[in-house]
Amino acid sequence: xxWLVVLAVLLGCAGRARSPESPxxxxxxxxxxxxxxxxxxxxxxxxxxxxxxxxGRELGIQVGTGPAATDRVIAALEVEVDKVLAADRLHAGAxxxxxxxxxxxxxxxxxxxxxxxxxxxxxxxxxKGPMAPNARLRLAxxxxxxxxxxxxAPWRQRPFAICHCLYxxxxxxxxxxxxxxxxxxxxxxxxxxxxxxxxxxxxxAPAQASGALADALGAVExxxxxxxxxxxxxxxxxxxxxxxxxxxxxxxxTSIDVLRERIQGDGRGQVALRLDxxxxxxxxxxxxxxxxxxxxxxxxxxxxxxxxxPSGDYWYGKSDQVTRAAVVPVSLEPLGETTATGPSSRYAVxxxxxxxxxxxxxxxxxxxVGNGGEVVSIGISSAGDxxxxxxxxxxxxxxxxxxxxxxxxxxxxGTANSQVIAAASAAAWRNGAPFxxxxxxNKMPASAGHRLAERVKVRARAWVTVVxxxxxxxxxxxxxxxxxxxxxxxxxEGKVRLEPKSGAAAVVGTADKKLAxxxxxxxxxxxxxxxAASADVTFxxxxxxx
Numbered sequence: 001x002x003w004l005v006v007l008a009v010l011l012g013c014a015g016r017a018r019s020p021e022s023p024x025x026x027x028x029x030x031x032x033x034x035x036x037x038x039x040x041x042x043x044x045x046x047x048x049x050x051x052x053x054x055x056g057r058e059l060g061i062q063v064g065t066g067p068a069a070t071d072r073v074i075a076a077l078e079v080e081v082d083k084v085l086a087a088d089r090l091h092a093g094a095x096x097x098x099x100x101x102x103x104x105x106x107x108x109x110x111x112x113x114x115x116x117x118x119x120x121x122x123x124x125x126x127x128k129g130p131m132a133p134n135a136r137l138r139l140a141x142x143x144x145x146x147x148x149x150x151x152x153a154p155w156r157q158r159p160f161a162i163c164h165c166l167y168x169x170x171x172x173x174x175x176x177x178x179x180x181x182x183x184x185x186x187x188x189x190x191x192x193x194x195x196x197x198x199x200x201x202x203x204x205a206p207a208q209a210s211g212a213l214a215d216a217l218g219a220v221e222x223x224x225x226x227x228x229x230x231x232x233x234x235x236x237x238x239x240x241x242x243x244x245x246x247x248x249x250x251x252x253x254t255s256i257d258v259l260r261e262r263i264q265g266d267g268r269g270q271v272a273l274r275l276d277x278x279x280x281x282x283x284x285x286x287x288x289x290x291x292x293x294x295x296x297x298x299x300x301x302x303x304x305x306x307x308x309x310p311s312g313d314y315w316y317g318k319s320d321q322v323t324r325a326a327v328v329p330v331s332l333e334p335l336g337e338t339t340a341t342g343p344s345s346r347y348a349v350x351x352x353x354x355x356x357x358x359x360x361x362x363x364x365x366x367x368x369v370g371n372g373g374e375v376v377s378i379g380i381s382s383a384g385d386x387x388x389x390x391x392x393x394x395x396x397x398x399x400x401x402x403x404x405x406x407x408x409x410x411x412x413x414g415t416a417n418s419q420v421i422a423a424a425s426a427a428a429w430r431n432g433a434p435f436x437x438x439x440x441x442n443k444m445p446a447s448a449g450h451r452l453a454e455r456v457k458v459r460a461r462a463w464v465t466v467v468x469x470x471x472x473x474x475x476x477x478x479x480x481x482x483x484x485x486x487x488x489x490x491x492x493e494g495k496v497r498l499e500p501k502s503g504a505a506a507v508v509g510t511a512d513k514k515l516a517x518x519x520x521x522x523x524x525x526x527x528x529x530x531x532a533a534s535a536d537v538t539f540x541x542x543x544x545x546x
Contacts, residue, residue, distance in 0.1 A: 029084045030093050032058075034130055036077055037097060038206055041137055044070070046212035074105040096124045096131035103138060111178065118142075118167045125201075137205040137213070139168040143198045144217055147191065151223040154265055156246040158228045165194045169201075171312030182243040183432070186307065187322050189314045191227045195220070230325040233300035235277045236421050240429035241301050241326035247272050250289065252281055260292040269295035272327060277418035283411045286440050290332045297440070298327035299421050328424045334408055334441035354404045355452060356445035357397065357436075359390075361423045362412040368393050371445050372452030380419065387426040394427055394436065400459035402480065407436035410444060458490045459483040461541040466523070471535055474526050481518035482539050489514065491541070498527050498535045508534070515539050 036058055042051035043063070056063035059076045063069060078101050084094040099120050108114040118139075125135035146164035153161050159177075166174035166189065179185045195217055202210040202217075231249050247270040248262035263271055271294045273285055286297050303326035309315035334351045357375075360367040366386055368375040376393040378386045397404070407427055411420055427436050464478045485492055496511045496519040505524035507516045519537045527535045 025087070029080075029087070030091060030097075030130075033077070033080050033084055033094065033097055036080060037100070037131070037134055038209075040073060040077060041134060041206055041209045045137065045141060045209035048208065051208075071105065074101055077101055078105075093130045096127075096129055096135070099124060100131060100134055100138060111175065114164075114167050115173055115175075119171075122168075122171070133205050136201045137209055140198045140201040140205060140210070140213055142168040143194060143201075144213055144220065147194065147198075147220045148216070150191075150228075151220060151226055155228065155248060155262070156266055156268075159188045159246055162188065162191055162194065162228070165189070165198070166314060169194060169197045170314050172310045172316070174313075182245040185243070186309070186313075186315060187305070187324060188228065188230065192224075193314070231272060231274050231300055232302055232323055232325045233274065234302050234323075235275065235418055236301045236425050238301040238303065238326055238328065238425040238429070240432055241303055241328055241425060242429070242432070243303060243305075244272060244298070244300065244325035244327050247298060247327075249274055250285070251275070252279065252285065256288050256292050259289065259294075263289075263293045269293065270298060270329075271296075272298040272300055272325075274300060275417040275421070277416065277421075279417045280414055282415075282417050282420050283413075283440075283442075286330075286332060287335065290335050295332055297330050297332060299330060299424055301326050301328055301421060301425055328421065328428045329438065330409065330424060331437065331439040334439040334443070351406045351408045351437075351439040351441060352443075352445075354406070355397075355401060356408075357404060357406065358408040358410055358441065358445050359423060359427060360410045360412065360444070361415055361420050363415050363419070366390055366423055367447075368397070369445060369447035370452045372455065373449040374447055375453050375456055387422055390423065390426045396456055396460045398435070400456040400483065402476070405434070405437055406439065408439050408441040408443075410441055454490075455487060458486050458541065461543075462486055463540045463542065465538045467536045468532055470530055470532065471523060471526055474523050477522040478518065478537060478539075481522050482515070485514045485518060486541060493540050495539070496537045498523060498537070499533070500528055504528065505535075 036055065039051045039055040039058070042048050043055055052063045052065075055073065059073070059080075061072060061076055063073055078098065081094050081097045081101065084091050085098070088094070103117060103121055108117045121135050121138055125132055125139055143165040146161055146168075149164075150158040150161035163174055163177040166172075166177060176184065176186055177188075198217060199214060202214050205213075228246060230244060247268060248259070248266050249272045250259050250262070251274040259271065263269065271289045271292075273282070273289075275282065275285075282299075289297050303324045304321060305324045306321050307315050307318075308320070309318070331351070355370040355372065357368070357370045360369060362380075364380050366378045366380065368377075368390070375397060376389070378389045378393075380386055394407075409420070409424060424438055428438055429435055462479055462483045464475055464482055466472060466475050466478060482492075492512065492514060494512045494515045496515050497508045498505045498519055499508050500506075505520060505527040507520065511519075515537075518539075519535075523535060523537065
């Protein structure tokens with residue numbers, strides 16, 4: 001019988017331990033929690049000493065400043081929240097308060113985590129619960145911090161800092177905005193739009209804290225001239241040019257000391273030139289850039305980009321086509337050494353090697369010359385576009401000399417900047433890949449006669465067919481070998497048949513010795529490796545018909 005009495009006592013104690021707190025008591029506890037979090041937000045965002053002192057009295061702890069003090073306050077607030085949740089674990093207000101305090105105490109370290117954690121804060125901000133204004137304050141604070149960081153970040157890092165705002169203001173994953181390849185990044189959102197959206201959040205946030213944050217946003221707006229904006233140039237639309245990647249920008253008014261500071265701060269040895277189309281100062285600006293430490297100038301052009309933004313993205317519902325800043329990179333290495341200390345130019349190649357191809361850009365003509373004479377001279381007139389003729393000439397040169405990939409630019413005095421940009425953009429890119437690597441030079445190759453033009457004409461006609469098709473991959477090597485042979489024998493043509501013999505490829509029947517040697521060198525090992533019974537190569541150089 002005694003054990004029944006003990007059990008009854010235990011059950012009674014357990015029942016009393018589990019008895020829920022009255023609704024009025026739970027409401028009072030949460031009201032206290034809400035008041036404390038409001039004080040904490042005012043102390044933090046408004047830097048209010050009065051709110052900090054009141055918070056310390058309420059919590060019974062010393063409230064100072066700095067990360068350690070903030071951690072102590074958050075821990076004490078979490079204890080208060082947990083008291084509410086202990087009585088009612090489903091209390092929506094207390095759960096929201098816990099989420100916000102966890103955001104404050106352990107902010108996300110990686111961007112992937114930011115997205116998920118920010119969704120939790122947004123859910124509270126968009127709800128009708130008592131913590132919604134506090135959640136909106138945190139969203140606004142996150143965006144303000146991103147914009148404020150941008151005002152102090154190195155120039156090329158500022159766009160990435162600004163785009164952190166998108167986590168707080170938009171629902172789509174902003175990961176593409178952080179892609180290191182500018183051609184895969186959406187256009188940078190207008191920072192004024194981000195400021196306006198942040199102010200809208202503050203309009204329904206706790207008054208004193210939001211007022212202080214609004215003032216901080218106003219301080220950011222004073223730096224409007226320092227916030228990045230793409231330097232779009234309508235001088236030339238170049239569909240294939242790569243997008244601008246936030247290299248330092250200079251124009252005729254930029255002093256060499258300022259230019260040097262920007263180039264050194266960027267570290268890539270690049271500078272984008274904002275040019276007056278009618279001006280005639282590219283050569284002078286390039287020389288100033290070289291002296292300031294640049295290895296590469298970038299001629300700004302325009303690029304039309306179509307945007308397919310997902311729902312919830314900054315660009316969703318806006319224009320589906322925008323004009324972006326793109327660049328035509330031109331190496332300064334042919335002009336001489338620079339003082340740059342960063343990574344070497346991506347175009348660290350020999351511009352005087354090979355055929356020494358140079359495009360002489362003048363006010364009345366463009367001349368393509370090289371070692372051995374002039375390839376083509378293109379007259380400049382208001383009636384026609386010389387870029388098409390230059391494109392055709394460069395394609396012939398590339399066909400004739402497929403391994404030659406450099407083109408030096410020689411800008412003659414008195415040539416308008418628009419002419420230089422047009423010529424350079426016609427020579428630089430095809431289908432998003434470099435067509436010729438460009439370099440600025442003040443030297444001219446020996447250009448007497450028309451020997452180079454004849455070589456281009458003959459070599460460009462070279463054509464090779466190979467059977468079976470399984471050996472097609474060796475055709476470029478066969479053509480290159482044939483082109484070299486045509487330099488000495490312009491009318492050389494013929495067929496060569498190869499068959500395996502004693503573990504090596506051998507010529508069957510009669511064939512020109514030069515062509516036979518070419519076939520053996522370029523195709524012999526491939527015939528053996530492929531197991532083909534034979535290979536037939538035809539070398540032809542058809543006469544052009546006019």
